[in-house]
Each structure stands twice: as C-alpha cells, then as structure tokens.
Amino acid sequence: ETGVTQTPRHLVMGMTNKKSLKCEQHLGHNAMYWYKQSAKKPLELMFVYNFKEQTENNSVPSRFSPECPNSSHLFLHLHTLQPEDSALYLCASSQDPRRSGDETQYFGPGTRLLVL
C-alpha cells in the first residue's frame, strides 16, 4: 500500500456517459497529479495541483475536468469521452514538487477505463 487510493479500479462507460474518478492520499502531501498510461507509451502528465491550486494543465481536452477540493482528494470528471481515451488513469501525490527533497511522487493503483 502506498497511501494513495483510487476508485473505481475499473470503469466501462459509453461515449455519452458522465463519470468521475476519485483519488485520496493519506500521506499528508500537498501536491496531487493525474497521469494517463496507454500501452507502449510513457506516462503522460495531465494535471498538477499544488496546495489545491492547479499548476499544470498539459493540453488536456476539456472532456477531462479535474477538481481538487482539498489537499487529500482529487477528482477527474469525465464526459463525452472517445474510445481512444481508454487507458489506465493514475493518481500520484508528493510533498512539494518545487522543493528539493520533497518531490518524490507516490502512485495509486490506477483506474482502468474502457470507453465504448
């Protein structure tokens, strides 16, 4: 257990559905991240929140909408997705990405998403 939990672990949705992914970290960290992991590609950073403020939006389509109500919780709201959005969505947290010694990221188990 890394101290980062994600729900659901698996999700199947149609292109017209709306769903949300949830991430919670129990490590007392201040930064949280969403990554997309597709087969045979490096992890793609999607969003970064540091102290609840979004500090990075890596040119992600608007059909993905993040929400960070506090430093322990992170959501990814999904709507009108495309089949090519099927992937493993990973959440991570770190203490503070801008401070040396605190930038190590710890990952959750991921949500395996299939868009039909």
Next chain:
Amino acid sequence: GESVGLHLPTLSVQEGDNSIINCAYSNSASDYFIWYKQESGKGPQFIIDIRSNMDKRQGQRVTVLLNKTVKHLSLQIAATQPGDSAVYFCALYRGSQGNLIFGKGTKLSVKP
C-alpha cells in the same frame, strides 16, 4: 524538449542472475532521478532515487548508477527473483518545471 529513453523494451534474465536496466536522457539540467517498478494491475512503485551530485546509490539488492557525462542512468538488481518481474521506469525531474518526465519502461521477465 526533454526526452527519456530506455535502451531495451524487454529484458529476460535467469533467476539468481543480476539484471541491468538502462536509461538515457537528453537534458543535462536534470537534477533528480527515480526508478519505479510497476507490477501487473498496480501503479508504479518507488524503488530508489539519486540526485545529480551523486554517481551511485545502493538500496536493498538494487543499485542506481548515474553517469552525467553521457547522460545515462542504470538500475542494477542483484540476484534477480521471480518477484522482480515487472515493468521498470526511469523518471527524471527538473526543478524549474517541478514535474517528472518518464521513460517508456523496460519489461523484466525472470525465468525460473
């Protein structure tokens, strides 16, 4: 832009042998490097890290070597065990951006 590449997408070793997984990076401003292990159905798990002011760091059965001259990073696993079978990623960090950049991963298979 920054790029991180692994030399081999797959590596097969005999149980008990040592494994070496290599990674190359392009930007000499990178100052922090991490190796992650990802088992099937799980998220990446932190293994070991190294800062740019070091060239070697050892953990339990793992050693990371950093050669800044040729911008090369390696992970050595001693006495490889079946439980070491996983995909291994190197990641580098640049303080100016505050983000990790990941390589594609090397799949390590351990033969009994």
